[in-house]
Amino acid sequence: MIDPDTVLALDIGGTKMLAALVRGGVVLENQKVPTPRGGNPKQWLEALFAAIPSWQGRYATAGAAVTGIVDQGFWSALNRNTLDLPDRFPLAETVARLSGVPVLAANDAHAAAWGEFRFGAGQNEDMVFLTISTGIGGGIVVNGKPMFGLAGHFGQFRVAEDVAGTLEDQVSGHWIASQAKDHQAGATARDVFEAAAAGKTWAMDIIGASARQTAQLCRNIHFALDPPRIVIGGSIGLAPPYLDTVRQALEGLPPRLTPKIHAAALGESAGVVGIADLAKNHQKNHIEEN
Ligand code: BMX
16 A cells, blocks of 8 residues: 655765655655765666665655756766766656656755755754765755755855865865875775774864865855855764864854854755655645646
8 A cells, every 4th residue: 555645765975875765754764775886877776776675665756866966857967076977867767767656856965955944953944954975065945945956056166266176075075085095095084084083183184174164165155145054964064073173163253144053953864854855745736736
């Protein structure tokens, strides 16, 4: 028996892929697999569906939240360093074929922003969401509505005319790992946080440099959008002592000019919870329109 309120939610990031059954903002079941470094999106999606065969027939709608830009259901990379995929992959059509139900596709940070707004740290108040993870993603909820398209892609900001690459290439998980190579060969961002927790100064310096850049980004967002709160999530954003370091970098500012930083409440479930709610409402509105 298909429960009309249960949604199959997928979240494909630069490092991991998550599938979940979501109902009313609650994750009923989930499966996590690493995002393959090779292959193509069709193979990644087939691998993800191969991990959830018993879920067929248990959901009425599907949502796909992915790293990259999503326009009318087509998926493209903005930064191939974060995830390399061909332009305009037919994401919604492919997930609809694999799932057998109607699908809504959106950017992963946009979905996570909506999840935190509706069920997490956002408390249904306008907000900006930042995920510091493989890349830097962002979502904006203004007048209670989510923004889509390129909006919120703060990781794609250019740092300066004479600095190649994007802001996320100087801040996020990939950058943190790259800075560690002279200290610990092959270190991942997680290894750097473990080294910092063990008191390694080189690791604490790398994390500090990244967090201070994020603090500057929050100041710029504050001047651009003046949001009541900036909710920060992501594998890097939520790893201690990242947020405390961001807050330290903002100390001493006049209160009105200080961004209000909140830790994301839903952790790695924000994307699947958000895309599930967006997909369910989209389907409901679609039915009401017809
Ligand atoms: C990049 C971009 C964004 C994404 C952000 C976080 C790509 C492939 N992705 O800025 O769309 O939201 O990374 O991605 O261009 P994540 O994989 O770290 O969640």
